[in-house]
Amino acid sequence: MMRAWILPMWLVIGGSAVAVGLIFRGDPGAAAAFFLVFLILAGVHSPLFFxxxxxxxxxxxxxxxxxxxxxxxxxxxxxxxxxxxxxxxxxxxxxxxxxxxxxxxxxxxxxxxxxxxxxxxxxxxxxxxxxxxxxxxxxxxxxxxx
The missing domain is CATH 3.40.30.10 (Glutaredoxin)
Incomplete structure (x- = not known):
């Protein structure tokens, strides 16, 4: 059961890391956009999508x-x-x-x-x-x- 959530979790963690990096560079708009894209990808690859x-x-x-x-x-x-x-x-x-x-x-x-x-x-x-x-x-x- 847990392995079904590994990829979605990594996508959320990766998206969070990219977003934090963009925020520190002074680009909160791009950070929000990247995080949203990674969040959507995580949702599509989760068992909830099926x-x-x-x-x-x-x-x-x-x-x-x-x-x-x-x-x-x-x-x-x-x-x-x-x-x-x-x-x-x-x-x-x-x-x-x-x-x-x-x-x-x-x-x-x-x-x-x-x-x-x-x-x-x-x-x-x-x-x-x-x-x-x-x-x-x-x-x-x-x-x-x-």
Missing amino acids: PRSIGATEAQRRSAVDGRPIVFWRPGCQYCVRLRIRLGRSARQLHWVDIWRDPAGAAVVRATNEGNETVPTVVVAGRPHVNPDPAWVREQAVRPAP
């Missing part, structure tokens, strides 16, 4: 009922952030599994990717897709259940 994660077993059960895709992700992954941003509001229609919080989810991803924890891995109708195009994932999310 829909609430559930366990892999629960996600598989729900997906079997409603036909919605399962997204296996981890905090700090730039490709997961890209997918989340490009999905927009339709991201809430998917089942999200944080592989750092769910060992069963990590095992599913490793089994799919030859032992690697490559994310995002999206499972649609039982078939895994590694780092798929966000537009394709959006189409799968709005597709009616079989």
Whole structure:
């Protein structure tokens, strides 16, 4: 759980250090701007930016009922952030599994990717897709259940 917050914490600490340096140089406006940018980056890379994660077993059960895709992700992954941003509001229609919080989810991803924890891995109708195009994932999310 704690490692999900390491990158966001370092971004806040780094942004604070840059801001303090700019304040000492007499540029409080730039300090505020830099700190805001680092704070936004920290938020985007935090678990708070993603829909609430559930366990892999629960996600598989729900997906079997409603036909919605399962997204296996981890905090700090730039490709997961890209997918989340490009999905927009339709991201809430998917089942999200944080592989750092769910060992069963990590095992599913490793089994799919030859032992690697490559994310995002999206499972649609039982078939895994590694780092798929966000537009394709959006189409799968709005597709009616079989």
